[in-house]
Amino acid sequence: MNKWKKELSFILSILMVVVLTACGSISGESSSDQAGSESEGKDKTLTIGQINWAENIAVTNMWKVILEDKGYNVKLNYLNMGSTMTALESGDLDASLEVWLPVQDANYLEKYQDTVNFSDATWFDNAKVGLVVPTYLEDINSVKDLNENKEMFDSEIVGFDPGAGTMDVTEQLIKDYDLDYELLPSSESAMLAEINKAVKDEEPIVAPLWSPHWAISKYDLKFLEDPQNTFGGVEKIHHATRQGFEEDYPEVSKWFKNWKMDDQQIGELIDYVESSEEPLDGAAKWVEENPDLIDEWVK
Structure with missing residues (x-):
């Protein structure tokens, strides 16, 4: 037992x-x-920085539509340019879709080139930046004309987001031409409101602006000649990503590098986004109407 x-x-x-x-x-x-x-699940989630500029709002929402159609979850973080670069460096942000080179964002390239990946690929190759005035100011055609007419402009250049590369270049332009002007920081929307008011009343105004931008044609603005070339010539728009992004998202990285737009395409996209109650709705409509172009990018 x-x-x-x-x-x-x-x-x-x-x-x-x-x-x-x-x-x-x-x-x-x-x-x-x-x-x-x-x-x-984590690999399918992307965080993209969005800056409150017309073309940036347009392309970030466009890519949100495209990527979510492909099964990704896309979050848009609203940041200024300086915060965007810091977030890319820390890895809190996966991508920023707008870096202007060789001049406008050269300061960020110099500071972050060892800790952020700046793509050699460009998605827009015919960008321009400079000071603009309404075309009805027929005698103001060059930056050199500004000091002679400083009373007309109250010695003020109406600016936008502090920390933006173009604002830094504008400050440099004031030094290069020894302009007796003050650059007033605000936001893009506030700057455009000032331009709208001035044009409506046919008053003088000078501001830094860029192309592609819907305001150039809507308000009939002209770029002032820049003999010293402080703003540079033709600018190209790149994207930037955090370190390790290409290894983590090889497919998306390839799509971003395939991405190309011309003046008509980006202008139409901006118009769709600007005219919609929700930017995402306008971007979705544009994407739906341009399947062949999208297929070229995400092939």
């Missing part, structure tokens, strides 16, 4: 070990599966 009890106890011990091992294996497989699922 004692011998039988010992054998039974031994068998039960073995069974207990088998059961515990099996449970551990099942638990391990479940944890592994869960971790894999979480990793896959």
